[in-house]
Amino acid sequence: xxxxxxxxxLTLAEKLYLPAIFSGLAITWKHMKRxxxxxxxxxxxxxxxxxxxxxxxxxxxxPTLVKDETGRERCVxxxxxxxxxxxxxxxxxxxxxxxxxxxxxxxxxxxxxxxxMARCIYCGLCEEVCPEQAIFLRKDYSITGLSRDQMxxxxxxxxxxxxxxxxxxxxxxxxx
Amino acid sequence: xxxxxxxLMASGILFALGLAGVMLRRNIIIVFMCxxxxxxxxxxxxxxxxxxxxxxxxxxxxxxxxxxxxxxxAAAEVAVGLAIIVALFRAKQTTHSEDLNSLKx
Amino acid sequence: MDDFSNFISHFFSPAAWTFLKxxxxxxxxxxxxxxxxxxxxxxxxxxxxxGLVSYTVYAERRVSALIQDRLGPNRVGWQGLLQPIADAAKxxxxxxxxxxxxxxxxxxxxxxxxxxxxxxxxxxxPFGSSLFGVQMTIASINVGAIYVxxxxxxxxxxxxxxxxxxxxxYPFLGGIRSTSQMISYELSLALSIVPIFMVVGxxxxxxxxxYQVEQGWxxxxxxxxxxxxxxxxxxxxxxxxxxxxMSLRHxxxxxxxxxxxxxxxxxxxxxxxxxxxxxxxxxxxxIGGYHTEYSSMGFALFFLGEYTxxxxxxxxxxxxxxxxxxxxxxxxxxxxxxxxxxxxxAFFAKIIALLFVFxxxxxxxxxxxxxQLMKLGWYFFFxxxxxxxxxxxxxxxxxx
Amino acid sequence: xxxxxxxxFSLLMIGFGAGVVVLRNPVACALSLVASFLALAALFVxxxxxxxxxxxxxxxxxxxxxxxxFIIMLLNLKAEERRRVKLSAMLGGGLIVGCFLELLSSTxxxxxxxxxxxxxxxxxxxxxxxxIGLTLFHSFNLPFQVIGVLLLVATIGVVLLxxxxxx
Numbered sequence: 001x002x003x004x005x006x007x008x009x010l011t012l013a014e015k016l017y018l019p020a021i022f023s024g025l026a027i028t029w030k031h032m033k034r035x036x037x038x039x040x041x042x043x044x045x046x047x048x049x050x051x052x053x054x055x056x057x058x059x060x061x062x063p064t065l066v067k068d069e070t071g072r073e074r075c076v077x078x079x080x081x082x083x084x085x086x087x088x089x090x091x092x093x094x095x096x097x098x099x100x101x102x103x104x105x106x107x108x109x110x111x112x113x114x115x116x117m118a119r120c121i122y123c124g125l126c127e128e129v130c131p132e133q134a135i136f137l138r139k140d141y142s143i144t145g146l147s148r149d150q151m152x153x154x155x156x157x158x159x160x161x162x163x164x165x166x167x168x169x170x171x172x173x174x175x176x
Numbered sequence: 177x178x179x180x181x182x183x184l185m186a187s188g189i190l191f192a193l194g195l196a197g198v199m200l201r202r203n204i205i206i207v208f209m210c211x212x213x214x215x216x217x218x219x220x221x222x223x224x225x226x227x228x229x230x231x232x233x234x235x236x237x238x239x240x241x242x243x244x245x246x247x248x249x250a251a252a253e254v255a256v257g258l259a260i261i262v263a264l265f266r267a268k269q270t271t272h273s274e275d276l277n278s279l280k281x
Numbered sequence: 282m283d284d285f286s287n288f289i290s291h292f293f294s295p296a297a298w299t300f301l302k303x304x305x306x307x308x309x310x311x312x313x314x315x316x317x318x319x320x321x322x323x324x325x326x327x328x329x330x331x332g333l334v335s336y337t338v339y340a341e342r343r344v345s346a347l348i349q350d351r352l353g354p355n356r357v358g359w360q361g362l363l364q365p366i367a368d369a370a371k372x373x374x375x376x377x378x379x380x381x382x383x384x385x386x387x388x389x390x391x392x393x394x395x396x397x398x399x400x401x402x403x404x405x406x407p408f409g410s411s412l413f414g415v416q417m418t419i420a421s422i423n424v425g426a427i428y429v430x431x432x433x434x435x436x437x438x439x440x441x442x443x444x445x446x447x448x449x450x451y452p453f454l455g456g457i458r459s460t461s462q463m464i465s466y467e468l469s470l471a472l473s474i475v476p477i478f479m480v481v482g483x484x485x486x487x488x489x490x491x492y493q494v495e496q497g498w499x500x501x502x503x504x505x506x507x508x509x510x511x512x513x514x515x516x517x518x519x520x521x522x523x524x525x526x527m528s529l530r531h532x533x534x535x536x537x538x539x540x541x542x543x544x545x546x547x548x549x550x551x552x553x554x555x556x557x558x559x560x561x562x563x564x565x566x567x568i569g570g571y572h573t574e575y576s577s578m579g580f581a582l583f584f585l586g587e588y589t590x591x592x593x594x595x596x597x598x599x600x601x602x603x604x605x606x607x608x609x610x611x612x613x614x615x616x617x618x619x620x621x622x623x624x625x626x627a628f629f630a631k632i633i634a635l636l637f638v639f640x641x642x643x644x645x646x647x648x649x650x651x652x653q654l655m656k657l658g659w660y661f662f663f664x665x666x667x668x669x670x671x672x673x674x675x676x677x678x679x680x681x
Numbered sequence: 682x683x684x685x686x687x688x689x690f691s692l693l694m695i696g697f698g699a700g701v702v703v704l705r706n707p708v709a710c711a712l713s714l715v716a717s718f719l720a721l722a723a724l725f726v727x728x729x730x731x732x733x734x735x736x737x738x739x740x741x742x743x744x745x746x747x748x749x750x751f752i753i754m755l756l757n758l759k760a761e762e763r764r765r766v767k768l769s770a771m772l773g774g775g776l777i778v779g780c781f782l783e784l785l786s787s788t789x790x791x792x793x794x795x796x797x798x799x800x801x802x803x804x805x806x807x808x809x810x811x812x813i814g815l816t817l818f819h820s821f822n823l824p825f826q827v828i829g830v831l832l833l834v835a836t837i838g839v840v841l842l843x844x845x846x847x848x
Binding site: 387422423424427428430431432434435437438441442445453456457460461463464467471483484485 | 708709712715719731732735736738739742743744747748750751754755808809810
């Protein structure tokens with residue numbers, strides 16, 4: 001059903017535009033005067049001031065791999081993250097953990113684990129899907145590189161960035 | 177030495193160019209521009225006459241008044257003429273004088 | 282003086298000395314003096330204006346930032362003062378790209394045509410009273426005011442040509458808009474200043490400024506001749522001068538002059554494509570309009586042309602309405618070169634104040650719709666300007 | 682000095698004027714005509730007719746030619762394909778133009794009035810704008826009013842013509 005909005009009848013002052021123009025000028029003047037004395041400026045001087053402290057709880061940055069407190073790679077190379085990754089940024093090459101290895105209680109670990117940061121869209125699905133809680137999105141920004149190759153994070157780099165994550169796999173307990 | 181005939185000849189050549197354009201070109205707008213050119217050529221000879229035929233040591237301003245009138249009339253003529261050309265283009269989708277061969281449409 | 286020249290002459294060979302002497306005589310002869318002072322004035326004025334242009338761009342960015350509670354460019358140099366130089370270097374080093382289907386000759390010609398007319402306008406503006414007896418106008422011609430109008434009416438060609446030669450949709454729309462906008466605002470621009478010519482009785486910009494020195498500025502016509510620096514020492518005299526300025530005729534003439542200032546000011550916004558009327562280059566609708574396809578120096582020339590047009594427009598407004606180089610109580614340059622310099626400074630200070638208003642308005646008002654713009658030009662300003670002329674004529678005829 | 686200026690500007694004017702006739706692209710023609718008019722205005726200045734020169738720039742180059750460009754762009758005229766210029770038209774045109782120029786030059790050689798040098802002006806009392814204004818309103822007041830009416834009629838005519846539907 002068509003609904004007709006009746007246009008408001010303008011008063012003479014509104015038709016002349018001028019009062020509105022001057023009040024607009026007054027508003028911008030007020031803002032400028034305030035900003036001129038350094039008040040009310042919301043700009044952050046980036047390289048000197050950082051946003052780190054204000055990063056929100058749900059911030060999603062660069063994905064990284066973590067080890068547990070004993071130094072074991074948490075990733076078991078199940079490749080779920082590789083499959084779910086929408087832009088296909090993750091490439092995993094699994095390997096079997098050889099017999100007699102200290103970590104033989106799981107079967108596989110990644111031989112190579114590459115995340116192409118030029119493709120990553122920071123959706124966090126890899127973190128969401130990981131059964132072992134091995135991949136986490138760091139609170140990280142300003143991810144740069146001079147070439148496409150530099151933008152690919154290899155396994156070593158990922159572990160170095162991720163560091164150690166303590167505690168058990170809590171995902172199944174909390175049922176998020 | 178700069179004589180009156182210099183200016184008259186320049187104005188005559190400009191006029192002749194305009195005339196040639198009117199005869200040779202087939203696009204009405206360009207024909208119209210050439211008409212403008214011819215009007216301006218007459219302006220030049222009028223101003224030259226005003227400068228060479230001094231009245232008590234001053235330029236003859238009556239000639240310049242005539243130039244003023246010519247410019248005004250030319251401007252009015254251009255406005256009307258261009259409006260006619262736009263109307264023609266709406267009706268016939270062309271501005272070529274050869275394609276406009278019927279008096280009524 | 283003769284001793285001095287004798288002393289100097291020892292350092293030159295006789296032939297060189299005679300050459301220098303004749304050169305000096307040539308330079309001091311009336312025509313030679315005219316030529317080299319004109320050349321010097323043009324060079325200095327052009328230098329000042331181009332410097333002012335780049336810093337207007339900087340000011341535009343800083344002021345817009347402050348109005349929007351931001352900071353703006355503050356990195357290159359102290360408070361970002363070297364930013365214009367960095368920008369210029371960047372633009373010069375970029376690739377000068379020409380689209381494949383553009384008409385090369387006209388595509389390259391257009392930016393130059395945008396740049397030239399505003400610089401030509403500067404030629405007739407009195408930017409100072411006089412310095413060492415040299416009048417601070419490059420060319421004082423008796424049709425100065427119409428010259429300004431005529432030259433600024435040519436400036437549309439560059440924009441139209443850029444739009445057409447780019448062979449692309451958005452620039453083309455920008456060019457078309459620019460022509461019709463220009464035609465509709467030229468009329469009110471020209472008609473609005475007719476009252477000034479009627480009041481002053483001359484088209485020479487120097488005469489108009491001189492009138493304002495004697496009779497008070499056009500937008501505040503309150504002091505006749507008495508308002509000089511002697512009056513400053515005797516406040517009673519200054520008060521008398523102001524009171525003498527408040528004749529009925531002055532007060533009544535104030536009305537049409539304020540109206541014409543208003544029309545001229547608004548039309549100037551349209552003429553220089555500034556924001557409430559920047560339809561030819563509307564970023565949101567036309568992706569930059571006529572200069573969409575330009576890069577590198579071509580783009581820079583469009584930018585420079587726009588800002589030079591702003592500065593010369595502000596100069597014209599200053600000259601016609603704000604008393605040109607004059608300030609109350611400040612004598613002109615014939616009283617000493619210090620006063621001459623102060624007069625030049627006053628002119629540029631007024632220009633800078635006007636430029637600030639231009640920028641301030643740009644970051645406050647939204648863009649007019651196209652039909653609103655046409656309506657404003659044809660239905661409102663045109664009529665108002667004509668009525669204004671009649672009003673002025675009535676006052677001039679009947680109120681003595 | 683004046684002779685140099687005359688040759689410079691008249692050659693410019695005639696060159697660009699020839700451009701209007703020769704060039705194929707309507708926009709190029711219009712721009713060429715603008716340049717020709719600017720040179721013409723400069724010639725007016727060499728004849729000490731400042732007001733006329735400025736009016737020429739303001740009205741013809743600044744308004745009329747902008748209107749032409751606007752119309753050319755509005756109708757989106759492409760460069761016209763080189764239609765064969767009819768030989769008869771060319772010959773006829775050339776003949777008439779040649780006759781005209783011949784007539785002009787023979788006329789100019791008849792009288793010594795045409796070969797007089799530029800007479801010096803006396804120092805004017807009023808500027809030439811004021812003189813034109815005085816002449817216009819004293820001697821030509823009626824024609825001036827008539828021109829005003831003409832402009833009004835032209836305006837009405839244009840408004841009527843540019844209606845969408847012609848009745």
